[in-house]
Amino acid sequence: MLPSRLLRSSDHLGWRSVHAEVYRDPPTAEFATSARTDLLLVLVTGGNYEIESRQGRSWRRAVYRPGSVGVTVPGKTDRLRWRAHAGPPLESLHLRLAADLIPAGAAPMDTLDLNDPYITASAWVLARALREGAPALYADSVAQAMTMHLARPPAEGRTGDFASVIDLLHARLGDDLTLDDLAAQAAMSKYLFLRMFSQATGMTPHRYLTRLRMRRAAELLRGTGQSVQQIAITCGYLSPGQFAAAFRREYGMSPRNYRR
Secondary structure (H helix, E strand, C coil): CCCCEEEEECHHHCCCCEEEEEEEECCEEEEECCCCCCEEEEEEEECCEEEEEEECCEEEEEEECCCCEEEECCCCCCEEEEEECCCCCEEEEEEEECHHHCCCCCCCCCECCCCCHHHHHHHHHHHHHHHHCCCHHHHHHHHHHHHHHHHCCCCCCCHHHHHHHHHHHHHCCCCCCCHHHHHHHHCCCHHHHHHHHHHHHCCCHHHHHHHHHHHHHHHHHHHCCCCHHHHHHHCCCCCHHHHHHHHHHHHCCCHHHHHC
16 A cells, blocks of 8 residues: 555546546655556656665665656556655655556556656646646546557667667766767767667766766765765766766765765
8 A cells, every 4th residue: 555645636637548646755665566457657746765666586776856757567566665865755646547548469668767758748747737637638648648658669779779888888987988989889970879869768878877877876885985086986077076966966965965
């Protein structure tokens, strides 16, 4: 059972293809989820927190902030836990998309941290629609488009085709890589690489590299005794101040506070 307080829902709006609820979430929680018959999409609308999902013996982890999206497919159960960072209260929009909207044979991706600008933008649209009491035709149209987008088969040139580029980013996390370096690795022009990489990952190469660096920095802060300056250099930041600013944007706190 969700350990959160319901703030509003679409019950009174007559929406058919999607049911929307806004929750105020507690600072910490751990609970088991039950299998659903619908496709659940959660958009973080307030606060910053670390969330983990367990299936079997392994845990998956993500850092949630406003705009983060998670997807749970029909029939899936797992165990969730989270811990809030300092800052605004945690709030989230839960969108239950009707399973009968999913095309036969399609398999939407289950993920704790979906990087898809279209889905994120559409979820914000439905958040506003709920707040303003939008009619069913409007909300259902958005929901159907979202479901079709999530269920679409992977397009040629998506993330898998950039495996060598992503390997390069991991291997040279602390280097000053350029767009020329990455485009050459992908054997594309800079313009084509930038467009296709952004389509495949939902992020620009710079944003993707920054996220990799921040995740590595968080691992080092948690698991080693290296100084913040050493970790900054390892992750490609010559200035501790620049590193601290980037880390704060990603995690909502300074590297020193995160370590504590």
